Amino acid sequence: MGNISSKTSSIEKDHKDLANLLESAKFGRWEKVWEIIGSPMNERKSWMLNCCPENRRWTVLQQAVWWNNTEVVTKLLQFPTIDTYGKAKEGKSEIGDDGGLTAFEIAEKFKYSGVSQLLHNFVCGIEEQEIDTFHAYGREIQNQELGLLRITLAAYKNTFHPSVIDSSKPLAVVLKDIFMGIDTTNRWKTVRDKLSESVFLACTAYSEELKNCESREDFFKTIVNVYTDENTRLYTRVNTALRRQRSHGYRPTAEDLALGPYILMYQLLLMFWLKLEKESKTTYRKMLLTKDHQEKYKKGIKFTWLSFVSSSVNPTKAIPFPTCEPEEETCTNVTVFEFDNTCICQWQPRNIEKFAMYEEEERVYPAGSQFYITNRTVGNGETRIYLKLLSS
Known part of the structure; x- marks a missing residue:
């Protein structure tokens, strides 16, 4: 990963692919879905399966449940990256309020017994991945595209960086551009609202707290404050998500991706917010x-x-x-x-x-x-x- 000197060339392409993926799943165009994510034996961008990007409430798996498509659900469950614990964002569908429901719970609400049984019998092991906190500096780390921040930018590009990202810029420069936009315009309100939507999938209480921030400074302060709450141990989940990153075979969970916008915002504050002073002492x-x-x-x-x-x-x-x-x-x-x-x-x-x-x-x-x-x-x-x- 390095000190975020990663390339940004793939962000725009991933943003478009994510939009196409979720739209295709919404309208049942499954051939297009397989074209983007590959197959269980030949994965392309299968990490996108657990992603619920801006302006979407359901993942690909949840959309397959809505279609009551047992064949598609069966194939999705064969992907090593699939996370059946992913939750829907706040909102309503034919079954009423489905915010916070997993794919299995959505199937149960619809009374889709076949799909429900598939999900009930499935053993999801994505959270059992081996995690190491130590990463020796070398070519692999230098060349790694900072997985979670890059994925978050692809999923929430219009929120954080509405204009086209200059692929020649290193990620650190892009992040500074993003912070300047949030710090000097009303874009912070859009970021606040989208971040609140996403955090809802991992920590409902903080979702509401973030949504109620009435000023940019309150929003920034709250981002820092919630990280230090011993009761929810949000910091443990955030850092587990970051430590799960790797150059090859990266398999982010649904919660990792849901925490992505919060993690990105906290990273921006730690790097660029002047009210957080640098420490030079031991x-x-x-x-x-x-x-x-x-x-x-x-x-x-x-x-x-x-x-x-x-x-x-x-x-x-x-x-x-x-x-x-x-x-x-x-x-x-x-x-x-x-x-x-x-x-x-x-x-x-x-x-x-x-x-x-x-x-x-x-x-x-x-x-x-x-x-x-x-x-x-x-x-x-x-x-x-x-x-x-x-x-x-």
Whole structure:
């Protein structure tokens, strides 16, 4: 992924393909659907199956349910990328209010027994994907098109970037253009409304909170504030979505894609909102890692963290938390990351303290920040890893 130096050439094409895909599914033109996404054995853009873009309420699978087409539903369930947990956006259909309903629940409401049975018997494993937080810097990371942000721009292009995207611009420049448009025009209202619609699929309470923002600054503050809410742990789901990205075989879940507009907006604020000041002092992050995971962090290595990364200027407030999955070995290896943030660049961590829900003296790095491991020590029951923030 790199520091968002990714290409933007595919965004316009993906935007058009998504529009054609959902329109074709709406009108039952399934040959066109297969032309765009491929087949279960020869996938092209099968990640689009779980996408519910701007101006649409249902995914391809939900549209197939509406058609009561057991043959199409059967074929869709054969795609490794399919996520049957995806929910419909707020709105009504022949069955009344169907906002928040999955494909199975829609089939049940319509009393389509054949389709309903197919979905009821299907075991969806897309959320069981292996996730790694460590990505060594190399050609694969350099060349990776930042999956989730790029996909979000394709799905919500008219919301975030109504004009044609210049494919010669790197993604970082496109993101700055987007932020300037939101920060200086009334486009923030459109972004707020579309973001609220999308977040509804993952967190209903925050959907309403975002929708009620009456000023641009309130909207920006709310984006930061909801990230820090310990009760909903939205930050965990957001960062899981970001860590799921990869160069090959990327399989975003429906919730990953629903959180995309929120993630994109938070990334814009961390990179460009001047009210989030850059931090140049040393910051700290404490984590509980598996031994194998801990051993990946070796002196002299460059690596990328694909997610947003929280740290604190106060080492006593750098509270440890695990990153391993429940089925893995117990995370008992205390690891302290000590960050050198003296590199003056767009990737310095931002001070979110004024807008956070809790006082943790928190500093957050944008997603995709890169680091160089300058040293590693072991003592007092912990491993300390010294990192230097890189500008690119």
